[in-house]
Amino acid sequence: MIKKAIVKIVSLISILIVLSFFVFALLYLAPGDPAEKRLTSQGVAVTKEVLDAERERLGLLKPFLVRYGEWLVRVIRGDFGVSFKDDMPVAPKLYAGLKNTTILAMTSLLLSLAISFWLSILSAIRKNGIADNIIRLFSFIGNSLPNFLISVLLMYFLCIKIKLFPVIAKGNVQGLFMPVMSLSIPMTCRFIRQMRTEFLTQMKADYVVGMWGRGVKGRYIVINILRNSIGHIFTIIALQIGTLMGGSVVIETIFRWPGIGKLVMDSITARDYPVIMGFVIIMGTIYVVINQLSDILSHCMDPRTNL
Amino acid sequence: MKHGTRREKRLRNRIIATAVLALLIILATTFAGILAPNDPYATSASSIRMAPGAQYPFGTDNLGRCVFSRVLYGGRTTIAATFLLVFISFLIGTVIGMLCGYYGGILDTVLMRLADIMLAFPQMVVAIAVAGILNAGMTGAMVALGITMWVSFARLARSHTFSIKNEAYIQAAFFAGKSDFYIIMVHIFPNLLAPVLTNALTQIGTTMIGLSGLSFLGLGVVPPKAEWGSMISEGRAYIQIAPWAVLFPALATIITIIIFNYLGDAVMDYMEV
């Protein structure tokens, strides 16, 4: 058990190191030189002297790996550097954005789960029935809709046609409604599809036939099916977190929700690289940790699966 | 061929019908040059934001460009990019997966470790960052999505190669003195093609969603090039005045993705029967 835990932690750390290296390298893959990027994004006229001085100041003359090491140490301390745009530390901006994004994402996630769990059970139990066909149709369509499209359409019909909501979200519950809807609809549909498949797989499992053969009542069989699905459901949720993160960038940009996604899109437009790097590091870390946790949870639920 | 049960026949008909629709879309966008009534890039100050009519079936946008023509041309961009990306991922992933599954050992460990790490990152987050930093238009967006996309092909091809390799007929081929290359090309590749192609089909919808999402954010095509995601993004600003500039490309996106997803689902169901 302890050995497994160590393996898990080592793999977690190694994934994070690769991620950080990838992010750091990305900056150097980008067209142009970092010092120049910094200066241009601040609107300074670039001359050779200014450029050299800037390079010196940023430590760009040191070897690549040394710079990576120094950067990594700072990141681990929670220091994501200063913004190219206004020389302010990046970290507080990211954290402020993260808080708003978390509110948005968690609300959408919980809402989706609450709806999809019951619908997928209903759909699986009444397989090929009317309810199942309706649920499947809607979840299929919802799954095929990009969330930017949903948000634009929602905006058009709810805000402009029937003027139910303001177009621009404010940081309150009313403002939360539209972005949450835009994120939840496709996610709910994906959850329904995946959970339904999972429940159906469990319903076909040998033990269900065995219990049926002993005349075990339906409600006990359902309990067993749910019990055995939990592990997989954790995995399904954890994998959707990634989609949720990408989706929130789009949604926050559309509805001007002051989250980390909108921050990163503004920074991409402004070529403010430290913010982009910080964004990937933070989101990547959250995602990796959540996925490893879900692995551990599903291993606890089903010890036969590998950790 | 095997005699189809009723269910199989129904599924086959479903696949054929959807495939015809998909083909129609592909043809319509491929021959956009012939079908489009107007030049998609010609701006005209006299016909700004005109409602759909005889000359402009889907109306015009903020710059007086024909929305219908732009939808056709935009479809070509999206569909061509999607197919290219899926095809390249399919090629790279399948080759890597077959080699890993067949030879195993260090090669397998290293490449699959890499694949695991790729999957350990949130795909869209990485794609947004890569596309944003590279700033290389549609190519950038494709690279950004491709970084993680090959993995699903590689994993699938690997696991199938693995199970095929344990089949007795591969052993029989060894006893017949056949080379690794012969076995991979004659026995393994044809036998894993069906599931991997099915995966490719199901990836088309997802890839379209991803690519048009990136374009919507301004990380895909460079204006004025037509693309559905970016058209929706542009039209959004004046949706109150000219909703057709958003609704028609939106409709096109929805229909296309639904058709390809449906095709993927149907083929998947058919393979399971």
Add this chain to the structure above:
Amino acid sequence: MVLLEGKNLNKCFNDKQGYTNALKDVSFSLNKGEVLGVVGESGSGKSTLLRVVSGMIPPTGGSLLYKGEEYTGKRPRKTGEFLQVIFQNAKSSFDPRMTMEKAILENGRGKKDRAEILELLKLVGLEERQLSKRAGELSGGQCQRMSIARAFYSEAEILLCDEITSALDVSTQARVVELLQKLKSDGKLSAIFISHDIALVSMICDKIMVMKGGRCVEQGTTAEVIGSPKDEYTKLLIDSARRQSV
């Protein structure tokens, strides 16, 4: 003439469960025109023996000889020249996308002799039209005959049969056994026949080797082993078989 010989074969597996000795000091010899039966229950090491002898896995100790020449460590690509394996699951020993004709030709090492294939088909009791079929369109018994024909086409002298009838129905099994008996009486068969069924082995083989826990517990002619078994385990197997016979 001694065709195939194994001397003090050992095989250890070193996997996650730890160290397992799947084969301990097993020796055998096979003469031309002779069938050696290997009997054992699951976990006895009989399948490991087949895999070692055929070259699918190398032994950890001991040596293998073909006509007095050592071939220890040679892989199936080489050993396939003088021995062929008939697998338990006949259907999966043919590529599902390949016609029988192609599959048989594949085993000819470049040889393309349709007349010989037709002759072999007659020998195993199949018809020409079945050559254009694929494994999925033939029954288990037909596939097993086909794989015997395929093995003969390679001009290898030795057949290694791995539980070749255990996936078949009783009546189909009987037909395959009859085929093997006929091949043997024609002097065309030199084989190692591996099975869990001692009764079946006694019907086909000249010599029997009984295996348990990776060890050979008894070896001798069929009459010796069945008629006067010395080992307790052999007695148990014979007893179970007697009780199961009708």
Add this chain to the structure above:
Amino acid sequence: MAESLLQIRNLSASYDESFVLKGIDLTVYKGEILCIVGESGSGKSTLIKAICSDKSVRVTEGDILFREKRCGHELLGSSIGLVQQNPEGAFNPLRAFDVQFKETLKSHKRELDKKKLSGIFTTLGLKDAEKLLKMKPFEMSGGMNQRMAIAASLILEPELLLCDEITSALDVSTAIAAVDELLRLRSELGVTIVFVTHNLGIAANIADRVAIMYQGKIVEIGDAGDVLRNPKHDYTKGLLRDVPKLKLS
């Protein structure tokens, strides 16, 4: 013989859109062991499914009567016990046996009687019932799971136990041991057993009566000794000839 327990009258049934059972007539008497022998595709498994009123089997003609009443799913467990080929398939692999035993009993409105259960365990050669019940199926071997599955069927005291190919995944010597166990069960608990197998040898060991199935029909039925020694039907004769026999010289 004694009173009849299960009566099948002129049963025809289809499965997967094709007819597999044609005009089956069969009576199972109380206390006997009836073996149904057939090769693959003979319809023997479908017959079992039909007796269990499995939804995938469509009965097109005839009746299945248990104690003069039509068979339904509600009889499963309490009156008719079913043990299947795959021993891992009987229980949810992830939950402890005691919970699953309790759920089985509660479904039939009964309570867990520890004494009775340990009695059954002893008959089946299972020791330390308390500890076994705390374990989960995936932690145990196939043979143990098989016994637990039989125990779970027996705890409901069914009058009829259907065993579907339960020895076919076992080694020869283990299969014989399993047969001995079933014989002991019958003598101690007096349960009636229908035993489905493809193995004539096993049938010869266990059966009071044997029914031979071929292409969806019962071609021969009678006392085990009669059928196996003096077969009347050509198919039975062929089958008996084809069983491998020990050759002494």
